[in-house]
Amino acid sequence: MSSGRALTGTAWAVLLLGLWFWGKDGAEGPSGASAPATGDIAAVGRPLGLPLPPAHDPLAPAEPRRVEIPSIGVSAPVVARGLDRDGAIDPPPYELPGTVGWYGSGTRPGASGAALLVGHVDTQTRPAVFYGLSTARPGTTVAVTRSDGSVAEFTVDDVRVVPREGFDAGRAYGPHLPGRSELRLITCGGTFDKEAGAYTANVIVSAYLTGTRARG
Template structure:
């Protein structure tokens, strides 16, 4: 997500379309499998025949404090965020381009459901925390250090670039499997539409819990 360039909350507005999936009974509805993504929405599909690690049972809920994607060199603090005045997810301030925002009204990473982490892709002058996010590969590890001292590890399932036009919120943010602990890493993608003051798409990385260490693992 960019700062300036006549940008307000518009670039984030598409994210609000998915917030309802954390309400009511969305977590109980299967929204597809972890099958390979194909077609022009795919950034990185899973190599055919390459197995991914088995899922880990959800662990006790604790707030995220830091997220790391070692294969991309990402290591960033995480802060809880709510909604802004337009009803979109309020991202970290533009003067904190290397901080990741967690949608605090949704699931916590490691608990059952799909937790949402959002970050800027760039600023007016430099890349930001999720600049290289679209390059992450299926099978890559994502670790989240939590407030109880535990570390939960997720495995990337797939990467999608979803255009704003015809955006499917359930596909982007809904859990792939009921009762499973999942994670979404989201930033802007596509091209920057100067007239609209927004990017044309969102990069959505989907991952699922495959390990836990520390306090959470024993609960």
């Protein structure tokens, strides 16, 4: 339990490449519980005058192994996730709250296109890997260690809380600029709807490739 608040299971609502991605809520949560980011629609955007680095050319495809976001305390293994029996992307199990899931049939982080990384915001008892994701800001560095020994370094350029109802999935999860290597990090946000067993929104952090280095 965190700060005396009973945490609830996470529920997903992500549309990617025409596939609905739903994480099932396994138990009832307390009425009114909320994720760190609230509100129907919120966009942090880029503060005026904040210089962001130029984009780096996309890298050869390689699978992600670890993601690190030092400014919000994230250092987590990455596992590929496939589809469940309903044809939806299967999130990491609740037994692994510190693990990030990557849609393994999609773009590899660092390659051209938008790669998808997902993580739970909380469990029934404690915060999970992406609990602090909504506090990321433009300019934040996201490092993804890859299977070829390289580290792809991304820079956050947008942070949004998008309501589950009526959102444009292509706009939310598709590439912002053609030919660029991009990253989407997604978790739940808004308030927890006990009747629906789901959070009312998704936190979507967008980043783009700005550098690469060898794994230390």
